[in-house]
Amino acid sequence: GENVEQHPSTLSVQEGDSAVIKCTYSDSASNYFPWYKQELGKRPQLIIDIRSNVGEKKDQRIAVTLNKTAKHFSLHITETQPEDSAVYFCAASGGNTPLVFGKGTRLSVIA
């Protein structure tokens, strides 16, 4: 089955700097790669996703890149703000198979 590895487990950045979180997956059949943000005490919410037919997707300060050959994908947050502080989860799925989540990255943005 699918296995998703996520790094780093914790990340601290200064406000205004960029943050990068990386994930690798094992199943070459996976074709859907979402990222979820979970603020303290709240439920996870989708912030961006990418499908295997594109290599990059951007939404304002957030971008995701996908390298199918290497089986890895990354989340990039630019101009970080204190409200970006949260736990971020990557995930992968092959369509009708359930999403497999990484173990999460705790991002702290220091003002």
Add this chain to the structure above:
Amino acid sequence: GAGVSQSPSNKVTEKGKDVELRCDPISGHTALYWYRQSLGQGLEFLIYFQGNSAPDKSGLPSDRFSAERTGGSVSTLTIQRTQQEDSAVYLCASSLAGGGSEQYFGPGTRLTVT
């Protein structure tokens, strides 16, 4: 429209008792998932229902855990003979289709076993 709802929001039970946790998915969503999240930890997959297919129970940690989904809508997660290590937040999520579509999470049920 209405999102995913879960009840109860908090449940405190004594070790050895059975508990039932309820999830009401978004109307029309064919896929439903249960996860367990211990404090400060990740999302542990428990079970996945997709349409009329047999559920994927591969994540259930022991035979004390079971889940049903009646009429393709409401789901109940049952934990029998609860143990202290069962204490966690239990999250339900639903999606329009299978794994390749956005999951919408409920607020979770915080279970405390004393």
